[in-house]
Amino acid sequence: MGDVEVEVDYDKILGTDPATVPLDEINVGHPGLFQSYRFWPYFERLRREAPVHYCAESMFGPYWSVTKYKDIMAVDTNHAVFSSEASLGGIAIRDQRTDFTMPMFIAMDPPRHDEQRKVVSPIVAPENLAKLADLIRSRAGKILDELPRGETFDWVDRVSIELTTQMLATLFDFPFAERRKLTRWSDVATAVPGNGIVETEEQRREELLECLTYFTNLWNERVNSAPGNDLISMMAHADATRNMQPMEYLGNLILLIVGGNDTTRNSISGGLLFLNENPKEYQKLRDNPALIESMVPEIIRYQTPLAHMRRTALQDVELGGKMIRKGDRVVMWYVSGNRDEEAIENPNAFIIDRARPRQHLSFGFGIHRCVGNRLAEMQLRIVWEEILKRFPNIEVMGEPKRIYSSFVKGYETLPVRIPA
């Protein structure tokens, strides 16, 4: 895929009218739709007119879109038919490169998936997280205390990135002063070449291999010491992972870096944006900070920081009246299912005190359900508790700049101001 092709396609998609464009020309996976924040009417139309929809031509190749909550649940819980295997393309609409394969358990089927997931799972279990809560709280407090008053600054960089990066450094026991390397590798891993983060696929690989080298040093250090509580030490000492090949190690690192970084980062940014867009909800929160508990999952639903997950059909299978063929690419649009009025009441509204706020698709369901879900919720909860202790109001001062991706749904910048 060349950069020029992206630009041509981009112009075309921006010129179409979602209400009248022929169904078979709809390509909801186009990153430009997400960057320009124009995707909602396309998903509304697909849920209404073609809940399981085939796009024959796109920069990623042909793909099925699954847009309704119940159909997404059906695909996500049927891992015997809908594979996550990297060699078949993996878990994102863009195929994993076959010449630069990074195996990771999110992109594996059982039984390998199960063995490796079980190694990582205990570190992000609630009992273990409780031990980290005080550290996260003090680090969050320090970040917030250093924010300027009465001047506009970028919330993404100063708070969202800084906080999630510090958290990740803690989980890896990564050299703290060099923690922004983690942010960079997270961005590089999901970047589309030519779009600001990296210029070429070659540059992307080079930087990811630097990441591998760096982490290999950490591995060697940990494997030769007593088992510790950080993720690298756990992987170095566990039977299921101690003999990983270098690229497999890199794959699992990237999974943990992206999974533990981008997603929470964009939910921290999104939450502040949604409260500003919904002043009544912001007031409800000020009046009753205990609502943080139900607001956090609502932020995660409303943001849907990963817009989709992809599967590959292992056999012919019928879904929503359509025949999906063996080998077809199937994209579950969590971002759309989270706005499906048949599953969620008043889904387009941001409501911080919903009755069952955790019934959303943002973490996925089934055996690949986000392993760090409780960590993400804890981080968001602590951040909001610490924010409310300090600032009755944080104002969004302008439009956010959104990421060029239909996978990572988030923000490059969000200008805000804390009144002096």
Add this chain to the structure above:
Amino acid sequence: MAKITYIEHSGTEHVVEVPNGLSVMQGAVNNSIPGIDADCGGACACATCHVFVDPEWYPRTGTKDSMEVSMLDFANGTQPTSRLSCQILVSDALDGLIVRMPENQH
């Protein structure tokens, strides 16, 4: 109808009547009993309605299908009588059932 005793990790007991045909998970959720999250709403897809069935009652709760086995495989601190409560259907035969909740649902 079955009388079911839900015991929180803290030891707090909740005894409620649950109509036949509902799941043990729904019995907890409908009565606002804390300790069962049920994020997926009963699709056997999240393992956040994990309970320890009282050993005496365990054989009467039926068998686990392969999806429940897989999901429990990733749940924390499972025990031999662990079940996902969304997969246990309430009937007269379960009158008196006792389930205990884990410290956390993950």
